[in-house]
Amino acid sequence: MKAKKKYLILPILFGLAILSPLSAAKIISFSEAKAKYTGLTLFQTNQGSGFGGYFEYALKNADRLVAQINFIMVSGDDYPLTYYDGYNYYTYERADKRRLMFLPVYAGYKKILFADQIANNFRPFIEGVAGMVMALDPPNIPDFSERIKKMTTAWAPGLRLGGGVDFIYGPGTIVSLFVGYDYVRFARKIDIPETYYDDLGVEIPNSYTGQKDFSGLIIRIGFGKKI
Numbered sequence: 001m002k003a004k005k006k007y008l009i010l011p012i013l014f015g016l017a018i019l020s021p022l023s024a025a026k027i028i029s030f031s032e033a034k035a036k037y038t039g040l041t042l043f044q045t046n047q048g049s050g051f052g053g054y055f056e057y058a059l060k061n062a063d064r065l066v067a068q069i070n071f072i073m074v075s076g077d078d079y080p081l082t083y084y085d086g087y088n089y090y091t092y093e094r095a096d097k098r099r100l101m102f103l104p105v106y107a108g109y110k111k112i113l114f115a116d117q118i119a120n121n122f123r124p125f126i127e128g129v130a131g132m133v134m135a136l137d138p139p140n141i142p143d144f145s146e147r148i149k150k151m152t153t154a155w156a157p158g159l160r161l162g163g164g165v166d167f168i169y170g171p172g173t174i175v176s177l178f179v180g181y182d183y184v185r186f187a188r189k190i191d192i193p194e195t196y197y198d199d200l201g202v203e204i205p206n207s208y209t210g211q212k213d214f215s216g217l218i219i220r221i222g223f224g225k226k227i
Contacts, residue, residue, distance in 0.1 A: 039224025046216025
């Protein structure tokens with residue numbers, strides 16, 4: 001997927017921020033201790049897109065302990081394997097050949113900036129979470145049942161750092177915008193492609209041999225509520 005297509009979500013997020021109704025005359029409190037928030041998230045990364053859920057627990061200073069779980073569908077790159085036998089071209093892999101999925105489970109800390117000092121309904125924040133990422137890596141074969149039977153898993157530590165803005169609406173409804181960086185690196189290559197051979201049984205070389213590092217930018221929008 002091209003980068004410009006991946007980040008079409010950017011103008012949508014900024015549009016939501018610009019159109020957010022602000023109450024310039026009223027300070028909305030963000031510092032209620034022991035408040036709990038939960039919600040859903042949609043996000044886009046360098047590797048693909050996905051959704052998830054989160055839980056936040058407010059401390060006395062308005063900062064929050066956070067827990068997050070995500071599901072990411074990793075996008076394929078434009079690398080179809082094409083072989084020319086002197087007469088014809090043969091394509092052995094599709095551009096969307098990846099079927100890789102990630103399940104990150106993170107916990108960490110969210111610091112609300114200027115908690116009760118801004119006379120509007122938004123508060124900037126910085127956030128850092130860490131945890132484990134499980135990869136579900138089925139082979140690149142057409143039969144679904146065989147893919148499930150032969151699917152392998154891999155684990156890697158994950159780290160996410162960034163910042164954003166929380167907008168509060170009505171009785172505890174939260175819309176959150178976040179931009180950050182995900183660090184995910186496996187100990188071995190995963191998403192290793194199939195081996196293909198020409199008509200004479202000679203292996204056809206493939207420039208893509210799998211990947212270890214899946215780090216990159218993440219853009220997230222969350223919809224939550226105080227519980």
